[in-house]
Amino acid sequence: MPKTSGKREKLVDSAGKLFHQVGFNQTSLADIAEDSGVPLGNVHYYFKTKAELILEVLNHRSERLKSWYEELNELPSPKERLVAMIDDTLTLRHKLAKYGCPVGSLCQELDKEREPISKKADGLIKMQLKWISEQFVELGKKNAEELSLQLIASLHGTAVVGNALKSPKIIEEELGRLKSWVKAM
Amino acid sequence: MPKTSGKREKLVDSAGKLFHQVGFNQTSLADIAEDSGVPLGNVHYYFKTKAELILEVLNHRSERLKSWYEELNELPSPKERLVAMIDDTLTLRHKLAKYGCPVGSLCQELDKEREPISKKADGLIKMQLKWISEQFVELGKKNAEELSLQLIASLHGTAVVGNALKSPKIIEEELGRLKSWVKAM
DNA sequence: GTCTATATGTTGATAGAC
């Protein structure tokens, strides 16, 4: 455990940001060092390899996803939770259009990397599927699995298309449609 | 124009295959040279830079997409065309689960590259949106744009999720659902 | 714990013989 510096956190934050914005392979350790204000040589004190760093970034993302779902779970009804999830996503539409989905784009890129990196990335999508599925189960849907697959696929696809076309508007439209779909259930 | 060798085509084929399977950034010119049987140094006779090579790969993909749509357009009704499009995609489910969508994954990765590469990649998704939209227009739908966005987002999202979870079955299920959706229109 | 300097390997790209 470090005493106070917080350099480890800064490195993870910068890495997460840059991996999302310019991709894992196109982000060098030098870039991360510069962005976080940590000298290049010092990076290896905290993370022996680049693989260790991306694993930590994925852990952080996993934690944040978990916290988010815990927050959403405070809402009384599953329908409200799903709507709130979509609304929160809507807030990010400009970043999504600019850089793509922080989960989906990393999954695609890291899918080609060796274990355990790709496994960890895939786990994020499994978490998403699981939480959404739970909401549909609580809504009394027999085909909760299928519905959650449908919803998460639409969400990820919207990010892909919105990002390709650099259009927050497209994301807004599609999320609006999905919200109506959930509300009408 | 080359006389007979066909090495240029071999290079483009290998590049397209490897870019899809392991990604653009993770594929070196040496990899492409080896896969195509063309000596490394000779690659630069055909393509001055790696950027030129990816542009040619994107051109090929664009041509293939165009040919595909021309074939589909032979079918009498727009509904049949859409169903055939989904059925053709279904055929590729194992490759999609293994490597992701050849269009979507490249778009995501090349999005961060400099012009004109990213533009060319985005153009592929625009082609898809355009063709699907035309089918819905011909089906008499007033909200053809919205429907085509919905369909293409579902398709790309299915590829992302199916690839992340390495599941051709998921792709099969979701494409089956989309097919029913189109048929019921 | 922090940093400078550097080792080591790989990449995209070139030069020039054939």
Next chain:
DNA sequence: GTCTATCAACATATAGAC
């Protein structure tokens, strides 16, 4: 047109002074 040999730049990773 084809290929061998090689350059220069950049990457990750390490060694070791402070």
